[in-house]
Amino acid sequence: MAKKSNSNSNQIAQNKRARFDYHIDETFEAGLQLHGWEVKSIRAGKANLSDTYVIIRNGEAYLLNAQITPLESASTHVIADPVRSRKLLLHKKELATIHGELSQKGHACVPLEMYWKGPLVKIKIGLARGKKQHDKRDTIRDREWNIEKQRAVRHRVR
16 A cells, blocks of 8 residues: 655645745735636646746736646647736735835745645745845755754664
């Protein structure tokens, strides 16, 4: 009998680079307005969140540069744009908070992960401040130290 993996099965895509480049201050869960072919492609695992960001335009939030590659079996009458801007579905208070933070210098809104919540596709976005180079080095140093601690504990238990 195969052992079931302990991974988060509802996760579609993750933006690992965002946590390395930014300090995440606050996170929000947003719905994503998609076309039918996009949902099918996401189910097939063809979504990518690297180099994506969120902007506020006309009081609405949009996800830019998210790549959803169309399937080969996509309908012939649909013109599929893999990197089109997609509308994020947020409450007015959340939009106001994000807009207020984005107006400050050094702040950005980045997507962190895309996941399934029942039959719906949700995206976790974070209000972020950019890290300086020395902060990134500290992050790398902490990550490597944690790996070494885990190795030491593992060898000690044996």
